[in-house]
Amino acid sequence: MVMNKESSRKQGAGVGASTPCAACKLLRRRCVQEDCVFAPYFPADDPHKFACVHRVFGASNVNKMLQELEEHQRGDAVSSMVYEANARIRDPIYGCVGAISSLQQQIDVLQTQLALAQAEVIHMRMRCCYSSPQDASPSSRDTSQTQQPRSLFYMDMVEQPHSHMEDYSWH
Numbered sequence: 001m002v003m004n005k006e007s008s009r010k011q012g013a014g015v016g017a018s019t020p021c022a023a024c025k026l027l028r029r030r031c032v033q034e035d036c037v038f039a040p041y042f043p044a045d046d047p048h049k050f051a052c053v054h055r056v057f058g059a060s061n062v063n064k065m066l067q068e069l070e071e072h073q074r075g076d077a078v079s080s081m082v083y084e085a086n087a088r089i090r091d092p093i094y095g096c097v098g099a100i101s102s103l104q105q106q107i108d109v110l111q112t113q114l115a116l117a118q119a120e121v122i123h124m125r126m127r128c129c130y131s132s133p134q135d136a137s138p139s140s141r142d143t144s145q146t147q148q149p150r151s152l153f154y155m156d157m158v159e160q161p162h163s164h165m166e167d168y169s170w171h
């Protein structure tokens with residue numbers, strides 16, 4: 001209710017009460033700002049937004065979908081319909097499903113890479129723990145070389161539990 005009032009006030013202030021919204025202008029019908037379901041979401045200065053949604057879903061379907069929702073949900077519904085319509089126009093076969101499945105594939109690839117990297121970290125740590133006592137003894141030059149990588153790995157080991165805790169807190 002508040003959102004609708006604000007939007008129509010913005011509309012009225014910017015464009016003037018007699019100017020039809022982008023939807024009514026395209027449909028060539030009279031627009032009464034207070035009663036028009038499209039007016040708060042399809043301002044006259046952005047005709048492309050409604051044109052896309054109308055092309056993909058059809059104006060009467062958009063009208064029906066908005067009428068079925070509470071007023072506070074309509075802004076989000078319009079945003080998602082505009083997103084879906086644009087995706088469908090760009091990609092007539094897959095629409096936004098194309099974007100979702102390509103992101104899903106990226107997630108799968110990255111999760112595999114992450115698992116491999118984590119396995120490599122464990123492998124390197126184990127190699128470091130086994131090799132360091134032998135390397136540390138022979139000469140003074142050798143100890144200064146082996147101590148640096150060792151301290152780096154200790155830093156890793158301090159950081160690792162934190163990142164694990166963050167992982168758990170997400171679930």
Ligand SMILES: [Zn+2]
Pocket residue numbers: 020021022023024025030031032036037038039
């Ligand atoms: Zn209108």
